[in-house]
Amino acid sequence: MANTPTPKSADEADERKGWRFATKDGEAPGENVTPDPIHPEYKHIRELYFENNKDYGGRFTVPTLYDKKQKRIVNNESSEIIRMFYHAFDKLLPEKYAKVDLLPENLKESIEATNEWTYNDINNGSSLLVVLIMLRLLT
Numbered sequence: 597m598a599n600t601p602t603p604k605s606a607d608e609a610d611e612r613k614g615w616r617f618a619t620k621d622g623e624a625p626g627e628n629v630t631p632d633p634i635h636p637e638y639k640h641i642r643e644l645y646f647e648n649n650k651d652y653g654g655r656f657t658v659p660t661l662y663d664k665k666q667k668r669i670v671n672n673e674s675s676e677i678i679r680m681f682y683h684a685f686d687k688l689l690p691e692k693y694a695k696v697d698l699l700p701e702n703l704k705e706s707i708e709a710t711n712e713w714t715y716n717d718i719n720n721g722s723s724l725l726v727v728l729i730m731l732r733l734l735t
């Protein structure tokens with residue numbers, strides 16, 4: 597997507613502030629890495645989380661689906677965002693893109709099954725995998 601801010605993982609210099617945006621003056625590897633066009637002054641994803649909730653106490657995760665008009669994160673759950681992308685934004689797209697069906701009826705069952713598997717065994721299973729690798733390395 598054009599003008600999509602691409603958060604980079606935090607490094608030690610970020611003092612563990614989490615995912616960061618490229619900044620105008622900072623290094624920005626990759627042709628699609630740009631500052632956040634809505635808040636070019638923001639350095640970290642966490643600033644989006646605090647924007648409407650100064651007391652936010654959760655994790656500062658990506659992906660985040662951000663509403664530019666309401667200026668707020670509307671969803672940060674990948675399994676829900678991916679389902680919204682099937683059709684929720686069709687009206688905003690040029691016709692040639694809107695008519696691309698990302699959830700064709702004949703593939704619906706297998707797509708949903710793959711989403712389920714990915715969510716349970718990869719997204720939420722990765723912590724378990726790390727623990728298993730660590731146990732293996734320590735024993």
Ligand SMILES: N[C@@H](CCC(=O)N[C@@H](CS)C(=O)NCC(=O)O)C(=O)O
Nearest residue numbers: 655656657658659672673674675719
């Ligand atoms: N429930 C979320 C979790 C997303 C998630 O854990 N994202 C990771 C990157 S893949 C993240 O941003 N981690 C940063 C952190 O936990 O501080 C989803 O699946 O969308």
